[in-house]
Amino acid sequence: MSKAHKTARMSVVYVLLTVGAVMMLMPFYYMLSTSVKAPEELYVNRLVWFPSKIVWKNYADAWNEEPYFPRYFFNSAFIATVTTALQLLTSALAAYAFSNIDFWGKETIFMILLGTMMIPSQVTLVPNYAIIAKLGWIDTYKALIVPFTASVFGIFMMRQFFQTIPLEMWDAAQIDGCSRFRYLWVVMVPLAKPIFVTSGLFTFIGGWNSFLWPLIVTNSDHLRTIQVGLSRFNQEFGTRPDLLMAASTFAIAPLVVLFFIAQNQFIQGIARTGLKS
Numbered sequence: 698m699s700k701a702h703k704t705a706r707m708s709v710v711y712v713l714l715t716v717g718a719v720m721m722l723m724p725f726y727y728m729l730s731t732s733v734k735a736p737e738e739l740y741v742n743r744l745v746w747f748p749s750k751i752v753w754k755n756y757a758d759a760w761n762e763e764p765y766f767p768r769y770f771f772n773s774a775f776i777a778t779v780t781t782a783l784q785l786l787t788s789a790l791a792a793y794a795f796s797n798i799d800f801w802g803k804e805t806i807f808m809i810l811l812g813t814m815m816i817p818s819q820v821t822l823v824p825n826y827a828i829i830a831k832l833g834w835i836d837t838y839k840a841l842i843v844p845f846t847a848s849v850f851g852i853f854m855m856r857q858f859f860q861t862i863p864l865e866m867w868d869a870a871q872i873d874g875c876s877r878f879r880y881l882w883v884v885m886v887p888l889a890k891p892i893f894v895t896s897g898l899f900t901f902i903g904g905w906n907s908f909l910w911p912l913i914v915t916n917s918d919h920l921r922t923i924q925v926g927l928s929r930f931n932q933e934f935g936t937r938p939d940l941l942m943a944a945s946t947f948a949i950a951p952l953v954v955l956f957f958i959a960q961n962q963f964i965q966g967i968a969r970t971g972l973k974s
Contacts, residue, residue, distance in 0.1 A: 725949075732756070732942035739938050752939070759943035762930070765918040766944070769926030774951070776841050776911075776922065777904030783846040784900045785893055791847075792855030793881050797867060807856075810849050822909070829914055840914040841922075845904065851896045858892035859885060894959045902952055923948045 727746070731739070732755055734748040760766055794800075795807050825844055834840040862885060870880045886893070908924040915921050927948060930941040 728942045728945055728949075731938055732759075732946050734939055736939070755939045755943045756947070759930075759940040759947065762937075762940055763926060763944075765921070766926055768919055769921055769923045770947070772841075772920060773905050773923040773948075776838070776907075777901045780842050780845045780904045781897050781900040783842070784848050784851055785897055787847045788851035788855050788896060789881065789886065789889075789893075791852045792859050793877075793885065795852070795856045796859035797864070798877070811853065814849050814853075822913075826913060835914055836916045836920060838920070841911055841920070844910075845900075848896075848900065851900065854896050855889065855892055858889050862888055898956065898959060901955065905948075905952060 727744075730746060730748055733751045733753060734745065734755075735750050735752050738745045738748055763769075795803060829835060829840045829844070832839075834843070866884060867880060870884060875883070905922075906924060907922065908928075911920075911922045912925050912928075915925070927941065927944055930936060930944060
């Protein structure tokens, strides 16, 4: 293949990637532009991509419009953080067992676990709600956290990563009198930092963006999350698009910041687990 042909081929690839990136970023840009528009530019029969006047006051109005909005923000951060920590703990323990310990039926049990990923979450919604109601957890933090303290996807990702760590390290650790539990936390966990960051990001984003479950298991405003709070901007007498988009920007900003902080570990974790295409 000639150099000119390679250059032309790469140019086409970059053009397609650029077009795809622009198409993916357009909704986010429109959200940001709408969040700073003046009222007269909101209700027109055309798309206003570039507001003629930037109204930063919309962000303050959005924050103060709903009295419980700061509480929604805190609830989402608290629930997502606790859920992430507990899920990383359970995933690490289960993944270590599936990757480094030989026991009867290991592969069969693991295949059954993977099979549960094929079940839509909507199918288990009613049984899960019935269990939570029987336990008396409706409208409590336990209902928002406990059902998500274990994840098959997290176990799968960590197992894939743990299998890349040579078993000879366990043999060497045994010679020094290291137990399995200590080997996991002293040797494997530090080596698996990228997958912990990757799995943690997925879990935190899932917890932060959760809408349906918090909506049905909470009744009081002081327990509801940011995604449920955004729906409060849709009132029966109409919607303020500028305030809704400003509130949506508040909701998405922590996730963007979190990703940019952890992007190197995230990419490395994806590559090491074999999920990279």
